[in-house]
Amino acid sequence: MASPLYLAAVDLGATSGRVMLGTWSRNRLRLTEAHRFPNAYRELGAHAYWEIGTLWHEVQVGLRRAAAALPRGAKLASVGVDTWGCDHVLLNDAGRLVFPVHAYRDNRTQPGLAALARQGADRMYAATGIPNVFYNTSLQLAETVARCPAITDLATRCLFLPDYLNFLLSGRAENELTVASTSQLLDVHGRDWSRTALEHFRIPPTWFTPPVLAGQKLGRVTGMPELAGAQVVAVPGHDTACAYDAMPAAPEGGDLFLSSGTWSLVGFEHPQPLLGPAAQAARVANERTGLGGYRPLTNVVGLFLLEQTMQDFSQRPKHPREWDALIAAAAALPAPAVLLDPADPAFTAPKSMRAAIDAQLKRRKAVAPKHLAGYTRLICDSIGRGHAAAAANFEQMTGRKFRRILMVGGGSKNRLLCQATADAAGIPVVSFNLEGTAVGNMASQLIALGAVRDLATFRRQLGADLKQKVYAPRGAARLKVES
Numbered sequence: 001m002a003s004p005l006y007l008a009a010v011d012l013g014a015t016s017g018r019v020m021l022g023t024w025s026r027n028r029l030r031l032t033e034a035h036r037f038p039n040a041y042r043e044l045g046a047h048a049y050w051e052i053g054t055l056w057h058e059v060q061v062g063l064r065r066a067a068a069a070l071p072r073g074a075k076l077a078s079v080g081v082d083t084w085g086c087d088h089v090l091l092n093d094a095g096r097l098v099f100p101v102h103a104y105r106d107n108r109t110q111p112g113l114a115a116l117a118r119q120g121a122d123r124m125y126a127a128t129g130i131p132n133v134f135y136n137t138s139l140q141l142a143e144t145v146a147r148c149p150a151i152t153d154l155a156t157r158c159l160f161l162p163d164y165l166n167f168l169l170s171g172r173a174e175n176e177l178t179v180a181s182t183s184q185l186l187d188v189h190g191r192d193w194s195r196t197a198l199e200h201f202r203i204p205p206t207w208f209t210p211p212v213l214a215g216q217k218l219g220r221v222t223g224m225p226e227l228a229g230a231q232v233v234a235v236p237g238h239d240t241a242c243a244y245d246a247m248p249a250a251p252e253g254g255d256l257f258l259s260s261g262t263w264s265l266v267g268f269e270h271p272q273p274l275l276g277p278a279a280q281a282a283r284v285a286n287e288r289t290g291l292g293g294y295r296p297l298t299n300v301v302g303l304f305l306l307e308q309t310m311q312d313f314s315q316r317p318k319h320p321r322e323w324d325a326l327i328a329a330a331a332a333l334p335a336p337a338v339l340l341d342p343a344d345p346a347f348t349a350p351k352s353m354r355a356a357i358d359a360q361l362k363r364r365k366a367v368a369p370k371h372l373a374g375y376t377r378l379i380c381d382s383i384g385r386g387h388a389a390a391a392a393n394f395e396q397m398t399g400r401k402f403r404r405i406l407m408v409g410g411g412s413k414n415r416l417l418c419q420a421t422a423d424a425a426g427i428p429v430v431s432f433n434l435e436g437t438a439v440g441n442m443a444s445q446l447i448a449l450g451a452v453r454d455l456a457t458f459r460r461q462l463g464a465d466l467k468q469k470v471y472a473p474r475g476a477a478r479l480k481v482e483s
């Protein structure tokens with residue numbers, strides 16, 4: 001029998017990052033956490049930035065720990081990096097950072113967002129398949145170029161965060177397709193950049209190179225002797241693309257995918273993009289799979305609502321047992337009469353989420369909850385309804401009927417949210433005990449290394465040994481699509 005293969009997945013989210021060690025043996029993938037660390041953007045004056053040096057430091061700590069955890073004599077075969085979408089760095093020819101790394105929640109894009117809504121959003125949607133949303137790279141780069149025009153002399157290259165970490169690891173600078181597809185700068189009908197969009201936002205086309213597909217080997221890790229020999233593989237750089245790859249979906253279709261974390265990404269794989277006024281109105285983002293396919297999805301504000309509300313309560317849960325108690329208390333409450341509109345722009349980056357929620361409820365003449373359990377119930381039911389609305393919209397646009405919602409990510413462990421989703425959507429939610437983003441990241445590495453034939457094979461093998469929990473819909477709560 002061949003000896004096991006060892007892989008590392010660097011998986012960065014907006015609120016925490018981690019490095020996972022994967023062991024592939026007898027067609028099974030076993031994951032252990034080598035390192036986990038908090039992540040947050042920091043405000044300097046009016047703007048929000050990532051601490052990119054700290055992130056890189058933590059990534060290296062994690063990779064060293066992963067290497068140190070291997071059996072004597074064993075080596076890491078490869079490393080892959082995925083992160084949240086949209087955020088990027090600007091470099092010069094020497095690979096030096098020439099602009100600070102802004103966080104997508106920085107409100108610098110608000111004027112550009114409003115201007116595009118007045119004029120150009122339809123054209124950009126037709127060109128890129130990405131709706132006009134505040135975090136788009138297009139709006140961020142347009143603001144950078146407009147406010148700091150000298151940047152076009154200083155910078156020669158734009159890399160997205162996973163591309164940049166790949167570059168630090170391997171020395172090779174490439175744009176990877178899935179994360180490029182979050183930018184609103186990629187041609188929705190091809191795999192290259194959209195001239196129309198780059199011109200509209202006045203972004204130098206020379207900052208980008210044609211995106212590479214997932215699975216491309218970028219070279220060996222340099223500068224870290226503990227990882228000598230490990231290949232850096234361009235996996236789907238966008239965490240959502242990785243999470244979708246890890247969905248043990250039925251091959252005949254019929255499954256809707258939900259990656260539930262800070263954001264709730266509700267979508268599916270489709271042979272072509274969903275375009276036109278209905279898709280644009282439903283804010284369907286035609287993001288891409290690692291091999292260039294389409295995964296139309298709607299981004300529903302997710303557990304960010306709960307994570308942020310918790311900050312306003314000193315008695316927030318810290319241990320799994322306290323979490324269970326909170327969810328049980330919330331589940332025992334009566335269903336709220338008025339649910340939140342999660343798309344409220346006031347929820348983007350409020351100083352106090354509780355105050356932002358209370359303000360929305362007050363506007364709608366509803367009473368604010370009195371305790372954390374009340375907020376938890378309100379938030380889970382509201383997000384659940386958001387999931388169901390996205391599902392109903394997709395059914396209407398495609399004529400498909402979804403049979404199940406497959407759920408991965410932190411939210412899949414939240415039984416209140418899973419049940420609220422099933423109840424509102426009227427179909428079962430199947431939640432998997434699965435580190436979706438890290439597993440998808442490693443799937444691409446395994447395929448690149450020749451250990452697994454293709455993604456369909458990987459999903460089949462994964463599905464065979466996963467624990468799952470089914471939440472059947474209760475009652476007649478199914479959401480009707482408003483026409």
Ligand code: LFR
Binds near residue numbers: 087104182263
């Ligand atoms: C999730 C995610 C979403 C993207 C958001 C901002 O982590 O990648 O897919 O819309 O972060 O980039």
